[in-house]
Amino acid sequence: MSDAATMDGLPGGSKGVVTDFSADRQAFHVPWGKAMMWIFLLSDTFIFSCFLVGYMHVRMAATDPWPFPSEVFALSFGGDPIPLILIAIMTFILITSSGTMALAVNMGYRKDKKKTFWLMVATALLGASFVGMQAFEWSKLIEEGVRPWGNPFGAAQFGSSFFMITGFHGLHVSAGVIYLLVVANRVRTGFYERRGDNYEIVEITGLYWHFVDLVWVFIFAFFYLW
Amino acid sequence: MAQEGQQHPLGIYFWIWGLLFVLSFFSYMVDYINFQGPLRWTLILVFMFLKAGFIIAIFMHMTWERLALKLAILAPPIFIGVLIWLMAVEGNHTELTRIEFFGESTFVPEEVHH
Numbered sequence: 370m371s372d373a374a375t376m377d378g379l380p381g382g383s384k385g386v387v388t389d390f391s392a393d394r395q396a397f398h399v400p401w402g403k404a405m406m407w408i409f410l411l412s413d414t415f416i417f418s419c420f421l422v423g424y425m426h427v428r429m430a431a432t433d434p435w436p437f438p439s440e441v442f443a444l445s446f447g448g449d450p451i452p453l454i455l456i457a458i459m460t461f462i463l464i465t466s467s468g469t470m471a472l473a474v475n476m477g478y479r480k481d482k483k484k485t486f487w488l489m490v491a492t493a494l495l496g497a498s499f500v501g502m503q504a505f506e507w508s509k510l511i512e513e514g515v516r517p518w519g520n521p522f523g524a525a526q527f528g529s530s531f532f533m534i535t536g537f538h539g540l541h542v543s544a545g546v547i548y549l550l551v552v553a554n555r556v557r558t559g560f561y562e563r564r565g566d567n568y569e570i571v572e573i574t575g576l577y578w579h580f581v582d583l584v585w586v587f588i589f590a591f592f593y594l595w
Numbered sequence: 596m597a598q599e600g601q602q603h604p605l606g607i608y609f610w611i612w613g614l615l616f617v618l619s620f621f622s623y624m625v626d627y628i629n630f631q632g633p634l635r636w637t638l639i640l641v642f643m644f645l646k647a648g649f650i651i652a653i654f655m656h657m658t659w660e661r662l663a664l665k666l667a668i669l670a671p672p673i674f675i676g677v678l679i680w681l682m683a684v685e686g687n688h689t690e691l692t693r694i695e696f697f698g699e700s701t702f703v704p705e706e707v708h709h
Contacts, residue, residue, distance in 0.1 A: 373601075373659050373660055373661050374659060374660065374661055374662065376661065381661075381662070382662060383662070385661060385662055385663065386662050386663045386666060389661065389663040390663060396663055396667075397661070397663060397664045397667070398661055399660070399664065404664070407664065407667075407668050408667075408668075410668075411667075411668050411671060411672070414672050414675075415671075415672075415675070418672070418675045418678070419678075422675070422678050422679055422682050423682075425679065425682060425683065425686065426682040426683075426685065426686040426689075427686075428686075429683065429686030429687060429689075429690060430685075430686045430687075430689035430690045430693065431690070432690060432693050432694055432697070432699065432700040433700045433702040434700065434702065434704055436704065436707075437707075439626050439629075440707040441707055443707070452626055452627060453623065453626050453627075457619075457623045460619050460623070461616065461619060464612070464615045464616060464619055467612075467615070467650065467654055468608065468609075468612035468615075470654075471608045471611075471612070471653075471654045472605070472608060474601070475602070475603070475605060475608065478600045478601070478602045479602075513707075513708075521704070521705040522704050522705060522707055523702065523704050524702075567600055568600070569600050572600060572601060572656070575654075575655075576655055579650055579651075579654045579655045580655075582650060582654075583647055583650050583651065583655075586643055586646045586647050586650070587643065587647070589622070589643075590622065590639050590640070590642070590643035593626075594622060594625060594626055594635075594639045595636070595639060
């Protein structure tokens, strides 16, 4: 197991922080693309936080009753409606895709081009099916009269928060699917091999994909379960 | 060495994968069993933070990064707590002001049909 926390010739812990930041050359001992992806994800964290905090505010400030997500997102397969079932399935799909992505990163570093390619394609397909289910959920809610400016089940702010938050997340998933397919194809054609890269791009793509899953964990907890 | 990238045995990924499934199942059960009140909120938050923690620590390899990167990425989001606090205070104030000037809600929700 490689352990970057204790690099050769560099002190660890808080002393390591001082050494790294005062080195004048490179503060983060990771490929530059990875550092940049982390910083992008940090900024994205703030965007999603603003949406979720905004949602918290309008939900607290609404005087009309807030619709019960458990009932609104229930789905019936012939019998009694099962609460929140579609959202649960979507959650499991996204976790599965995170798992295949983690394996793809691992296979990339093992220089197993074929496995990396297929695991990334599997991740992209799972992501695409997630977006498909979200489209289904949106059309179902629109059919039932949920709009950004009002809905029959309770406070008007429910619709605007829902479309804004899940829409922005869905956009991230869609972009991730395209990103994954582009990188997967370049892995397959040997683009990174010719360039002498260490397949760290697969890990960087993976960081983005895990982040999309991470955001969903928070949306699931605060919007659907709360 | 960081230059060689993050290489770890496959086993740990399968463990975390399974754990995330179990935790997601538990958080779905919170709704299915219909826990209410503080118990519901506590359980939701516990499962949420556990899932988020495992994704960041293992899947995103944060555990194996140097402290400088850990701090640069994980410390700034702490300030979101300030925003949450401010907006919670403001949200309560807005609700009370609305009730005072517009009165209690007279909205009658429709039944949800599927």
